[in-house]
Amino acid sequence: MEQNSAIISLSHVKKIFDGTTVVEDFNLDVKPGEFITILGPSGCGKTTTLRMIAGFELPSEGKILLNGEDISYLPPYKRPVNTVFQHYALFAHLDVYDNVAFGLKMKKVPVEVTDRKGNKKIKMKHLSIKEIDAKVSRALSIVDLDEMEDRDVSTLSGGQQQRVAIARAIVNEPKVLLLDEPLSALDHKMRKDMQIELKQMHKKLGITFFYVTHDQEEALTMSDRIVVMKDGVIQQVGTPEEIYNEPINAFVADFIGESNIYNGTMIGKKKVRFIGANWDCVDDFPLNEKVDIVVRPEDVLMVEPEKGTTVGVISSKIFKGVHYEFIVNVGKNEVLCRDTHDHEVGAKVGIVVEKENIQIMHKELSVNQYTDAYINSNGQVVIGEDPFDADLTKLLPGSHLEDEGSTILIGPNGKHYDLNDAEVVAEIDLDKIELSDDLSKGQAQGTIIQSVWIGDHYQYIVRTDDEEDYVVNSPFTWNENDIVSVAVEKEDIKLRLKTPIEELARE
Amino acid sequence: MARAYSKTKRFFSFKRKYLCIPYSVFLILFVIIPIFIILVYAFTGSTEDGALYFSFDAFTSFFTSPTKINILVVSLFVGMLNTIICLLIGYPVAYLLANSKVNKNKILVLLFIMPMWINFVLRTGATRDVLSWMGINGGNHPYLATMIGMVYNYLPFTILPLYTTMIKLDKSQLEAASDLGANSFNVFLHNTLPQSLPGIVSASEMVFMPTLSSYVISDTLSEGKITLFGNIIYLNFSQSQWNEGSFMAFVMLILVGISMLVSRHFDRGEQSERRGTLW
Ligand SMILES: Nc1ncnc2c1ncn2[C@@H]1O[C@H](COP(=O)(O)OP(=O)(O)O)[C@@H](O)[C@H]1O
Numbered sequence: 001m002e003q004n005s006a007i008i009s010l011s012h013v014k015k016i017f018d019g020t021t022v023v024e025d026f027n028l029d030v031k032p033g034e035f036i037t038i039l040g041p042s043g044c045g046k047t048t049t050l051r052m053i054a055g056f057e058l059p060s061e062g063k064i065l066l067n068g069e070d071i072s073y074l075p076p077y078k079r080p081v082n083t084v085f086q087h088y089a090l091f092a093h094l095d096v097y098d099n100v101a102f103g104l105k106m107k108k109v110p111v112e113v114t115d116r117k118g119n120k121k122i123k124m125k126h127l128s129i130k131e132i133d134a135k136v137s138r139a140l141s142i143v144d145l146d147e148m149e150d151r152d153v154s155t156l157s158g159g160q161q162q163r164v165a166i167a168r169a170i171v172n173e174p175k176v177l178l179l180d181e182p183l184s185a186l187d188h189k190m191r192k193d194m195q196i197e198l199k200q201m202h203k204k205l206g207i208t209f210f211y212v213t214h215d216q217e218e219a220l221t222m223s224d225r226i227v228v229m230k231d232g233v234i235q236q237v238g239t240p241e242e243i244y245n246e247p248i249n250a251f252v253a254d255f256i257g258e259s260n261i262y263n264g265t266m267i268g269k270k271k272v273r274f275i276g277a278n279w280d281c282v283d284d285f286p287l288n289e290k291v292d293i294v295v296r297p298e299d300v301l302m303v304e305p306e307k308g309t310t311v312g313v314i315s316s317k318i319f320k321g322v323h324y325e326f327i328v329n330v331g332k333n334e335v336l337c338r339d340t341h342d343h344e345v346g347a348k349v350g351i352v353v354e355k356e357n358i359q360i361m362h363k364e365l366s367v368n369q370y371t372d373a374y375i376n377s378n379g380q381v382v383i384g385e386d387p388f389d390a391d392l393t394k395l396l397p398g399s400h401l402e403d404e405g406s407t408i409l410i411g412p413n414g415k416h417y418d419l420n421d422a423e424v425v426a427e428i429d430l431d432k433i434e435l436s437d438d439l440s441k442g443q444a445q446g447t448i449i450q451s452v453w454i455g456d457h458y459q460y461i462v463r464t465d466d467e468e469d470y471v472v473n474s475p476f477t478w479n480e481n482d483i484v485s486v487a488v489e490k491e492d493i494k495l496r497l498k499t500p501i502e503e504l505a506r507e
Numbered sequence: 508m509a510r511a512y513s514k515t516k517r518f519f520s521f522k523r524k525y526l527c528i529p530y531s532v533f534l535i536l537f538v539i540i541p542i543f544i545i546l547v548y549a550f551t552g553s554t555e556d557g558a559l560y561f562s563f564d565a566f567t568s569f570f571t572s573p574t575k576i577n578i579l580v581v582s583l584f585v586g587m588l589n590t591i592i593c594l595l596i597g598y599p600v601a602y603l604l605a606n607s608k609v610n611k612n613k614i615l616v617l618l619f620i621m622p623m624w625i626n627f628v629l630r631t632g633a634t635r636d637v638l639s640w641m642g643i644n645g646g647n648h649p650y651l652a653t654m655i656g657m658v659y660n661y662l663p664f665t666i667l668p669l670y671t672t673m674i675k676l677d678k679s680q681l682e683a684a685s686d687l688g689a690n691s692f693n694v695f696l697h698n699t700l701p702q703s704l705p706g707i708v709s710a711s712e713m714v715f716m717p718t719l720s721s722y723v724i725s726d727t728l729s730e731g732k733i734t735l736f737g738n739i740i741y742l743n744f745s746q747s748q749w750n751e752g753s754f755m756a757f758v759m760l761i762l763v764g765i766s767m768l769v770s771r772h773f774d775r776g777e778q779s780e781r782r783g784t785l786w
Pocket residue numbers: 017018022040041042043044045046047048049
């Protein structure tokens with residue numbers, strides 16, 4: 001039954017482009033009349049998902065249902081959905097009227113006609129010019145563009161072109177309106193106004209809006225429900241309140257609004273350790289479990305030093321109108337907090353967080369993952385600011401380097417790829433990192449900010465000066481605040497390019 | 508260093524506008540002056556001792572000669588036919604070439620453009636030999652032979668501007684059209700075609716007027732049976748009928764002017780940016 005009440009239903013939808021999975025096992029039921037938003041960073045597969053619903057891309061696997069009917073492989077012109085394109089895609093050779101009327105002119109509706117013998121028949125007919133006129137004027141008045149019918153679209157401002165694009169889509173009374181970052185090309189002020197207008201339009205029209213954006217604020221203000229996506233995978237689906245107040249993992253928390261995110265470890269029943277202190281919490285996780293901790297800045301209370309759960313020093317202060325925003329250094333960690341009272345920079349303050357406001361999330365910690373790594377000109381991978389030797393030939397099976405220490409990779413087909421400055425995701429296994437007191441022994445060095453005994457070994461978190469964390473399993477004993485070096489063997493660094501390798505090909 | 512520089516500056520300060528001097532000289536020598544001479548000859552006659560006087564003789568002789576008018580009409584017809592055939596063949600070819608799946612490394616484009624690199628007279632001679640080997644010659648099929656030669660010769664000039672327009676087609680507009688309910692045929696008719704109109708205009712310009720004035724092709728392939736406007740201008744000049752020849756060259760100029768005006772009409776606003784040209 002649940003299936004039938006959804007207007008759009010994506011089940012196990014997957015999209016692979018040239019061997020790269022861009023959308024992975026996408027499951028979503030959209031209720032009729034809902035304003036649903038896909039939110040995620042650029043390149044996470046939002047547009048691809050939308051294009052599969054519109055029919056411009058076909059899913060590699062899975063099904064897309066519209067009112068229970070499989071439309072996965074239907075061509076776009078047969079689908080009762082319309083799209084507002086990111087860059088409008090208005091017809092440059094037509095004026096405003098003809099742009100908006102385009103869909104209506106293509107449309108054929110069943111009309112009952114009586115033939116000469118008096119038999120009634122259903123015939124498919126184009127709409128009459130009068131009907132088209134009426135619908136176009138109505139659509140243009142909905143988007144506030146009355147009297148603009150004869151204007152050439154190239155003479156319109158960005159905001160007006162945007163409105164034409166919306167009118168051109170809604171005039172067809174689609175079951176679902178797909179919007180791909182429709183406001184991204186507008187300036188800040190206009191974007192705010194359009195957000196409100198779009199929301200009102202949604203109420204007035206009563207059709208389902210399927211919205212795509214990378215702007216979390218936009219998603220929070222406009223949507224009934226938000227789908228947060230990362231690397232083609234849905235992270236969380238929920239109302240804006242749910243997403244904001246109960247983010248399911250550190251990524252969602254970080255992406256939605258500002259937050260403090262820390263690595264933590266469960267040290268007892270409803271007790272967790274992070275930023276060098278032990279805290280009470282409300283979530284129960286197994287002992288020694290590695291967790292992500294999220295604390296919203298407005299939930300951090302600043303008290304006198306002796307009353308705090310932990311103590312820090314204020315390192316910066318910004319006045320934000322209603323409140324101040326402070327950064328408090330607690331050991332090597334920074335805590336972002338807000339307070340309506342003024343404190344001096346350099347002052348010592350105590351920090352308290354109510355246990356309900358400590359969000360604890362399960363952490364899939366099997367490897368250290370560095371998503372902002374890149375290849376430098378010596379063919380090394382740079383994590384934070386520290387270069388590590390790595391085996392670049394693993395990026396392309398059957399390839400070899402032009403010569404040792406070069407960034408030129410030669411593929412099996414003889415093609416050259418220049419990896420200099422290429423952005424990569426680097427992964428290092430927890431067991432593959434060697435710590436040492438001899439600081440010259442490793443490629444990076446840092447401070448142990450946390451140490452936990454896990455049954456038969458210690459687990460340490462080493463933080464470098466440039467704020468990268470290395471989680472390390474080790475049988476040896478160090479203390480918190482010890483300074484150690486971090487060494488990783490060349491073959492233990494796994495690399496993945498962020499862009500398709502073909503983009504790096506040299507002519 | 509800085510001082511040395513300012514010193515040299517005093518001797519000769521180079522300004523950007525000097526760059527247009529060579530072009531202006533070229534324009535005056537090879538465009539303005541010849542047109543002026545044509546105009547002078549078109550509306551004058553000369554006495555026995557070589558003195559020029561104003562006259563409408565060339566004008567009357569042109570408009571009262573059914574042969575010349577007839578040649579003009581035939582030329583316009585051949586020009587139009589050639590333009591249409593070139594577009595009919597060139598458009599689908601350019602469309603396919605612009606599809607990166609068909610034309611992966613752009614080599615196919617070269618294949619179609621290559622004939623342009625062979626000397627024009629040689630090429631036409633070769634066409635005649637191939638055609639007569641196939642049994643089509645100026646003797647039995649003068650029009651067919653000429654048209655085949657014309658199309659063969661001007662096809663690359665059609666394909667190139669069409670191709671440059673097509674690779675710049677706005678794909679998102681095509682998607683928008685299909686999103687709004689247009690099937691492939693309607694997408695083509697209501698979007699691809701209007702988007703490629705500037706290319707069509709360019710291609711027509713490249714074919715229509717040059718066809719009228721080219722005389723080598725029709726001369727060679729019809730074995731002199733078809734006389735085009737270019738032939739008769741050439742004939743007039745080679746027989747020292749300067750005034751008649753100039754007047755017809757003047758008619759040609761007016762035709763060029765008209766065709767420019769017509770194409771300008773299709774060529775407004777944003778679309779002109781997307782217009783593909785040969786140069
Ligand atoms: N037609 C395509 N061919 C190959 N890769 C593509 C294609 N379209 C998108 N991609 C890749 O898919 C990923 C997701 O793209 P997209 O859906 O546009 O992301 P978003 O809209 O979230 O920014 C990107 O890495 C992009 O490079």
